[in-house]
Amino acid sequence: DQQVKQNSPSLSVQEGRISILNCDYTNSMFDYFLWYKKYPAEGPTFLISISSIKDKNEDGRFTVFLNKSAKHLSLHIVPSQPGDSAVYFCAASGGNNNDMRFGAGTRLTVKP
Amino acid sequence: DAGVTQSPTHLIKTRGQQVTLRCSPKSGHDTVSWYQQALGQGPQFIFQYYEEEERQRGNFPDRFSGHQYPNYSSELNVNALLLGDSALYLCASSPGGFSGANVLTFGAGSRLTVL
Numbered sequence: 260d261q262q263v264k265q266n267s268p269s270l271s272v273q274e275g276r277i278s279i280l281n282c283d284y285t286n287s288m289f290d291y292f293l294w295y296k297k298y299p300a301e302g303p304t305f306l307i308s309i310s311s312i313k314d315k316n317e318d319g320r321f322t323v324f325l326n327k328s329a330k331h332l333s334l335h336i337v338p339s340q341p342g343d344s345a346v347y348f349c350a351a352s353g354g355n356n357n358d359m360r361f362g363a364g365t366r367l368t369v370k371p
Numbered sequence: 372d373a374g375v376t377q378s379p380t381h382l383i384k385t386r387g388q389q390v391t392l393r394c395s396p397k398s399g400h401d402t403v404s405w406y407q408q409a410l411g412q413g414p415q416f417i418f419q420y421y422e423e424e425e426r427q428r429g430n431f432p433d434r435f436s437g438h439q440y441p442n443y444s445s446e447l448n449v450n451a452l453l454l455g456d457s458a459l460y461l462c463a464s465s466p467g468g469f470s471g472a473n474v475l476t477f478g479a480g481s482r483l484t485v486l
Contacts (some may be wrong), residue, residue: 263413277438302461302477303414348413358404358427359460359475361413 260285261319265362273370278336280365283332289360292355295321297346297364307334311353316321324351339369373398377462382435383484384421389407392447397462403445404475405437406461414461420445449483457485 272278280294290311292314295303297316309323309332310318321337336343349362376395383391396403402421406414416429420439439445443464449456459482463475 264474268411295477300479302463302479303475304476304477310475348392350413358416358419358429360416361406363413 261363262289263349263362264297264361265347265349268363269366269368271370272339274341275316275338278339278343278367278369280334280336280347280349280367282332282334282362283330284332284351284360286353286360287330288353289351291351292323292325292332293350293352293359294321295348295350296343297348299360303348306326306347315343329330336367339367339370341365341369343367372406375400375462375464377457377460377478377481379481380479381482381484383486385471386454388452388453388485389448390452390483392449392479392483393462394445394447394461394462396443396445397455397476398401400464400466401443401471402465402467403443404463405440405445405447406463407431407434408460408461408480417447428451439444452485454485457483459483 293308294306296306297303307321327333346364348364351358352359402471404419405423408414418428423439434450436448459480461480462478465473
């Protein structure tokens with residue numbers, strides 16, 4: 260029962276360009292969405308979140324967009340930096356469950 | 372300020388054995404969640420502890436059990452290990468009880484290999 264899907268296992272972009280990571284979900288009861296970043300040998304770290312009452316949230320170089328009708332969210336990183344190279348997980352929670360459901364992750368590589 | 376600490380970092384067990392993983396939450400956090408991350412997958416929710424009780428559980432068999440102590444630290448126990456239990460086990464803490472809106476702070480994980 261994979262309720263959160265990240266269909267792109269990897270993404271490679273040039274330094275300075277935009278990185279767009281996508282995430283789809285199936286549970287319409289989800290009302291809170293988060294992105295986590297994970298470096299090797301470290302636990303995931305919180306990056307940015309958005310609640311279902313919004314369609315955009317911005318924090319510096321990172322912006323998350325939510326399209327509830329399409330059950331789709333995306334993370335934009337502008338400009339991308341080599342230090343952004345990591346695995347990015349999309350997560351969602353809400354409805355009857357307070358646990359967080361994660362996607363399989365997208366490995367972002369930013370080339371200098 | 373120490374974040375979430377987990378021990379051990381790596382361990383190897385054989386099928387049928389039992390394992391205990393430990394977690395100390397971030398200072399100020401009282402809720403602990405455990406996740407299993409298999410290779411190439413995202414973290415899968417195992418269960419969540421708050422006020423020393425299991426408050427929510429994911430789709431994991433009873434071989435997976437846990438405990439939370441009065442100081443909020445937590446243990447994850449897995450009995451009768453199977454090869455498929457090989458994974459990275461992540462502990463995450465959050466403040467103020469169980470809420471889907473709480474940001475989780477993760478530890479670096481305990482990597483379990485079952486031979």
